[in-house]
Each structure stands twice: as structure tokens, then as C-alpha cells.
Amino acid sequence: MQQPRCAGCGIALQSEHTHTPGYVPESSLDKDSAVCQRCFRIKNYNEASSVTVNQDEFLKLLGGVASTDSLVVHIVDIFDFQGSIISGLQRFVGNNPVLLVVNKIDLLPRVTNWNRLRNWVQKQAKENGLKVADVVLCSARRNTGFDRVVEAVNSLRRRRDVYVVGATNVGKSTLINRLISDYSDLKRELTVSRYPGTTLDAVEIPLEDGKSIIDTPGIVYSSRLTEIIPREDLGAVLPDKPLKPITYQLNEKQTLFFGSLVRFDFVEGERQSFTVYVSGGLPIHRTKMEKADALYAEHRGVMLAPPNLEGLEGMPPWTRHRLRIQPNTEQDVFISGLGWIQANGSSGATVDVYAPRGIKVMLRDSIL
Structure with missing residues (x-):
């Protein structure tokens, strides 16, 4: 029998692993037009949930981004900056602008010099071969700086699709949820976004101007202690x-x-x-x-x-x-x-x- 696929994003459905792509409760596997947990949460609750893939699968997923006209939003964790930045991202995004969103700044001491930190981030990004159009510091937990993130997305997007990428536990879903609330009325069905060389599908969240936010799975880096x-x-x-x-x-x-x-x-x-x-x-x-x-x-x-x-x-x-x-x-x-x-x-x-x-x-x- 052919494996059932999500009616929202097209990914193969499974009921064993809740935090991997395509999860649905076992009772929903045989339903017509079943949708995966991530699509269900986006469609019914205006909310994205985190799913994860390993690094090789993620790089396959990025394979077609360079040929698009898009804004790439890369979220990193300031507490684990070198562990969460996506090395080699530049060669996949092509000429598309990259907005670097640095999350969890609430963990740093209150006496932190934020201008110095921003300069440090820009230098580290450059050393990792990443050209960034802008850097925004924020805290998802404290809801600090997210207005600035939305402003930067609005300034850089220019009626383009928005790809959101990041490692696990960096706050990617929080940002996706905020962008959904600011940009999308979710009146249209979720659509399928397929990439060459992989059966793993990202989720497209339709925007009011006909473009989409593309929610990519979080990358699992085994080089992180967590x-x-x-x-x-x-x-x-x-x-x-x-x-x-x-x-x-x-x-x-x-x-x-x-x-x-x-x-x-x-x-x-x-x-x-x-x-x-x-x-x-x-x-x-x-x-x-x-x-x-x-x-x-x-x-x-x-x-x-x-x-x-x-x-x-x-x-x-x-x-x-x-x-x-x-x-x-x-x-x-x-x-x-x-x-x-x-x-x-x-x-x-x-x-x-x-x-x-x-x-x-x-x-x-x-x-x-």
C-alpha cells in the first residue's frame, strides 16, 4: 500500500515519533485528507511546532533556495552561537538576502554592551562565510526585540517568500508563530513545497500578498552537548x-x-x-x-x-x-x-x- 501523505505539505505520515516530520496520531493515519501535526497546528491554531531533521537532510532541503527570489531568516542561539549557526548556508542561499536573528539575549548579563555584541555577531558571521543584510538581537522568552525582527523582515522581504531556518532549540517556532500572526490570515489551505532530490517537504504558510513563509525543520547538530x-x-x-x-x-x-x-x-x-x-x-x-x-x-x-x-x-x-x-x-x-x-x-x-x-x-x- 502507498504510504499516506499529509494533505497540507505532502510529507509521508507516521505515528511513531512526535518530533520528527509527518507525525500524526495513529488514529488519524487512515483518514482521508489527514494532515501532519505541524500543518494541523498552523492551520487550526495559527501556531507552528518544531520538527527536526539531520544535517544532510536539511542541506538537501535547501538545495533549491538559491534559484528562488526570497528572504532567508536564519535564527541562532546567542548562548550556543557557534553550535547553532548553519555553516555553509551562504552557498545554498545564493544572492538572496539573509537576516540573522540572534535569540535568547535575555540570558546575557544585564550589563552587556549591546552595540559591542552586535559587532561581535557580525564578525562571527563573516568568519563563518555568511553575508548578512542585517542583524537583530531578540528574546523569544521575554518577547523583547520581536517588533524589530518584524520590521526587518518587512523591510527586506519586498513581496518575496520568507524561508526560516535554524537548529533545534533556537526559538524558530516562536518566530514563525509571530510572523504568522503579523502576516498571514490563513484563509487559504497550506500548500506543498517540494525540493529536488528529497522527499522531505517544508511547510508553506500562505501570506496575504500571495507569497509564503516557508517553515523548514530544525537541524539536529550532534556537535552540541544538548x-x-x-x-x-x-x-x-x-x-x-x-x-x-x-x-x-x-x-x-x-x-x-x-x-x-x-x-x-x-x-x-x-x-x-x-x-x-x-x-x-x-x-x-x-x-x-x-x-x-x-x-x-x-x-x-x-x-x-x-x-x-x-x-x-x-x-x-x-x-x-x-x-x-x-x-x-x-x-x-x-x-x-x-x-x-x-x-x-x-x-x-x-x-x-x-x-x-x-x-x-x-x-x-x-x-x-
């Missing part, structure tokens, strides 16, 4: 309130454990301070490097948690990343999904970061 830890530990790792920086004065050969998720060793350098920007729900333990292995062996998954011992069993083993912070530079040690550690010394340092295999760990210019 994608590989047990779901029950996300609350400890993902901050839900402004970060409270903690500064540690460290001598060389001292170690910080972030639960049992990540280990940070100050291998070599003069005594200096390191400021940690992570969720307040994540316990941090300091020890000497000479005692670190024994401490981890004895207390992993118990005192050094999250995750617990059972959660650790399902995670990749640690990989060591050696990073050399140059003298007289302002740099962060960035760990995707966990946060960052700002090096405050002027004399330089050598540090080792132990993180689950595949997690992005890097040095970057200090964000603050």
Missing part, C-alpha cells in the same frame, strides 16, 4: 534565566569539573582568573589535576553529576582538546551546548578540555 545528553538533564544545562558569571582564580595544574559532562584543565600558565558562563543548575567542582582522574573514577555520575551513571553509559567517551590562549588576547573557551569560559589573564595559558567525542570545542574572540 543533543547527546539525557533529556532529563537538559534543565540543568540549558539556562532559563540570566547567566551569573563565576570567576575562579586558578593556579596551573588545577581542574574544573562541570558535572561529569566536561572537564577543564589549566595545564600551564601564570596564576590567573577564568570566568565561567554556564547554567546555574550545573554544579562545578574544583580540584588539582593530579587528583582529577581519581576523583572522576570515584564520583562520576554521583557527586559529579549530571548525568547520573545510567546516563553516562549512553554517551560517547571523552576526547581531549588542547587549546593555547595567546598572551594579550581576549578569548573564550567555547563548548557547544555547555557555555564558555573566558580567559582573563594577559600572559596566555594552555588548557585542556575533555568533552564527549564529537562535541564542538574551540577558542573564539570573547563575546563579553
